[in-house]
Amino acid sequence: MDMRNLSELMPMHLMVDRAGVMVSRGKTLAKVLGRASRLEDALIPADNLGHRIRFEELFSQLGGGKRVFLQLRHHRDVSLRGHGLHVSPDIAMLNLGFGIYLSAAVQKFGLTDSDFPPSDLAMEFLFLHEANRAALLELSRINTSLEGARQSAQILSITDPLTGLLNRRGFDVVFSRAFDARARNPFALVHLDLDHFKQVNDRFGHAAGDRVLVEVASVLASGVRSGDRVCRIGGDEFLILIFSERPKEDSMTVCTRMIHQIMSAKTCPCRITASMGVAVSDSRRVSRQQHLYEMADAALYQAKLAGKGRVVLWADPGS
Structure with missing residues (x-):
């Protein structure tokens, strides 16, 4: 048979002699093997488990339907598999394919449909x-x-669209988790209400009121640590969780500073003050989340009665 016809008919064939010299190769295999003249210059014989074997062992095993496995020596991510038989005592023919390595071979060697027979x-x-x-x-x-x-x-x-703070829904989730862990991670709940905020909307319009709320939100968010939480629950009311080993002392310090910063805010069209009520999670009366809300709300009411623009800490009546 003319070897050129064989190359076209079987583009992945390989004829090799007993010494390992490649006598003939298909046109596609020629692209893959390059100018190598000996099989072991380009290919590594292996068994079905991927263990290397000598070429002599491979040659002797050809025939009987036993599979052949060859790894490309210079392209370890591509392997060949197929079967072979002896056409004479000293010449063997292998018919090979890429198997699961087809995609890698096509990309690496630039193979096209014309490199495979029509029946493939x-x-x-x-x-x-x-x-x-x-x-x-x-x-x-x-x-x-x-x-x-x-x-x-x-x-x-869970986000308030105006201020970017947590909304009430988001705060309830955070507060519930904090309340369950209050024994090992104490905190203070702060209820804040802006004083006479309705007058801002009435005198300067709702756009001015929104600017005030955004400014106050910025003061509150920047006035707490990263682990604390600030929420706008609606209108001009805010809730804050301040986590601390000393929740009474630290929350009073933080709240006092915030009140002064709100009073000195420069973007507000008029002087704004805030009243705050604080309740701590380690109080003897606290058995439910609602109790802590009621305590902070009662403290806020006391701050309003005392003249506004101040912070009041809720205290147990029996303490």
Whole structure:
């Protein structure tokens, strides 16, 4: 047979003699093996477990339907597999394929449909593989996008759109967790209400009122530590969680400083003051979350009665 016809008919064939010299190779295999003249210059014989074997052992085992495994010596991410038989005592023919390494081989050696015989479905399988990979990538992109949208929606659901602080829903989640852990991580609950805020809206309009709320929110957010939480529960009312081993002392210090900063805010159209009520989580009366809310609210009411623009710490009547 003319070897050129054999190369076209079997583009992945390899004829090799007993000494390991490659007598003939198909056109596609020629692209892969380059100018190597001996089999072991370009290929590493292996058994079905991937263990290296000598060429002599491979040559002697050809025939009987036993599979052949060859790893590319200079491209370890591509291997060949197939079968072979002896065409004479000293010449063997192997018919090889890429198997699961088809995609890597096509990319590495620039193979096209013309490098495979018409009866070979290798390229069809490759196209199917690439289409499947593209579909999986698109599905992954969609899932990532959906997850991002879900997280954004979740964040928006617990965020006050005007100030960027937690809203009441988000604060309730944080407060519930804090209350359950109050024995090992004590905190103070602060209830803040701006004094005479309605007059700002009446005199300067709601846009001016919104600017005041944003300014106050900025003062509160910058006045606490990263582990503390600030919430706008609606209108001009805010709640703050201040975590500390000394919740009474530290919360009073932080709140007093915030009141002075709110009074000196320069973006406000008029002088703004704030009243604050503080209740600490280690009080003897605290057995439910609602109790702590009621205590902070009662302390805020006392701050209002005492002249506004001040902070009052709730105290146990029996203490």
